[in-house]
Amino acid sequence: MTEFHALRVAEVRRETAEAVSVRFEVPQDLEKVFAFEAGQYLTVKTMIEGEEVRRCYSICAAPPEAELRIAVKALRGGRFSTFANQRLREGDVLEVMPAAGHFTAPGGAGAYVAFAAGSGITPVFSLMKTALMKDAQSRFTLFYGNRRSAEILFLEELAALKNRYMDRVEIFHFLSQEQEDMEFFNGRLDDLKCREILARLVDVAAAKMFFVCGPEGMMLAAEEALLAAGVAADKIRVERFVAAAMSPAQLESAMEAVREAAGRRMGVVLDGRRSTVVFDAALGNILDSVRAAGMPAPFACKGGVCATCRARLLEGEVDMKVNYGLTPDEVARKYILTCQSTPRGEGVVITYDV
Ligand code: FES
Incomplete structure (x- = not known):
């Protein structure tokens, strides 16, 4: 079953004024447990001011870099992200769940294209390097939107990647609150911009896979533009950090x-034991009813995004x-x-024993 392991923070590196990356030390006996595929995320858990906080970070x-590192951008009011940006230090210990997620590459050589905005670059950066x-x-083309140049996460590393793999990488930055000389690179990655990009800069038919990660509006725009350009839905992978409203x-x-x-009664199997759990409408979902009954069912985001709480339906319907x-x-x-x-x-x- 998915479970947390205590990992020591080996490094907290400032990436931009609003973001840090956190590298974990993985003991030898956990190396296999923490093996990951490019594009996956980790769930971290810690106590902040007496309250347990769980979050997922890409x-x-x-994988070829042989380090386990996540990026955490500070969000206004974000408990863990503020904590990580202001207080987390080398030597601290966090509870970490092994990597999960389906925002991964199909494997094999090919031309990959990604649309990313803000911290949505994080899993895309991993996919790109890999x-x-x-x-x-393999070739990789990145369209990356930010408000200002100072906010561009991994700016230098992206430039280094471009230098190193000159003929196989293309990176296009778009800024919405800073003027660039070429008008085309000003503004957000909205529907019109994504359509223009696909028409002018991408050989759509030659691409093996398209990756999309960023704020909801940008993801919808990119996805719609890709579908409108004739890309098959199974060639588009989208990663959401939060559920849409x-x-x-x-x-x-x-x-x-x-x-x-x-009041409906449900059979729940966890760790080889079957119990009967009554659905509590005040809690609003099966997971919380199961946990209120004393069974430690796993969870992280509680927003329908991370799949940590997944179980398999053996009987009945939900x-x-x-x-x-x-x-x-999986559905x-x-x-x-x-x-x-x-x-x-x-x-x-x-x-839950799946
Ligand atoms: S806890 Fe993340 S999808 Fe349910």
């Missing part, structure tokens, strides 16, 4: 499902509010995100 290192280091035939109608129907499910964490294949194999699920009737049985 790994910015590439593709270039591992395969001399639900519409009022979606929210109301989700709340209705929760109210109706009050309603899932949002799902950004499971692949269509077809009856995996559910328990932090987003409500039992649709009596007789639901789930297992």
Whole structure:
């Protein structure tokens, strides 16, 4: 089962005024446990002012670099991100879960294209380095949006990558609050800009895979532009750090499902033990009902993004509010995100032992 391990912080490196990267020391006996694929993330857990905080952060290192490093951008009001940027020091110990996530490359040589904005560069940077280091035939084109040049994460490392793999890398920076000489590179990566980029700068048919990571609006714009340019949906990989807001109608129907499910009994298998858990509508989801019953079901984001809380449905049906964490294949194999699920009737049985 997914579990946390105590890892010592080996380095906290300032990347920009608002972001640090954190390198963990991985003891030899945990090296296999913490092996990762480019594009994956780690879940970290710690106590901040007496409260347990869990967050997911993408790994910015590439597997060939043999280090485990995440990037953490300070968000206004963000508890862990502020803590990491202001107080975390070398030698501190954090609880860390092994790498997870599906924002990975299919493997093999090819031409890869990525749209990233802000800290959305983090997993893309890992994918980019990995593709270039591992395969001399791979190419990588990056379209990277930021507000100002001072906020560009990994600016120097990206430039170094460009120097090192000159003929296989293209990097285009777009700034929304700073004027560049060429008008085309001013502004956000919105729908129009993404369409222009694809028309002018990308051989769409030749690309093996497209990666998209950044704020919701930019991701929707890039995804729509890619689909409009004729890219097949299975060639587009999107990574969300937070779930998109639900519409009022979606929210109301989700709340209705929760109210109706009050008191339903569910069979829950965890660590080889089966127990009966009653769905508590006040808690609002299966995960919290399971944990309130004393079973230590794993979780991280509680927002339908990280898939740490996933379980498999053995019997019955559930309603899932949002799902950004499971692949269509996993959904077809009856995996559910328990932090987003409500039992649709009596007789639901789930297992976390997957
Ligand atoms: S805890 Fe992250 S998807 Fe449920």
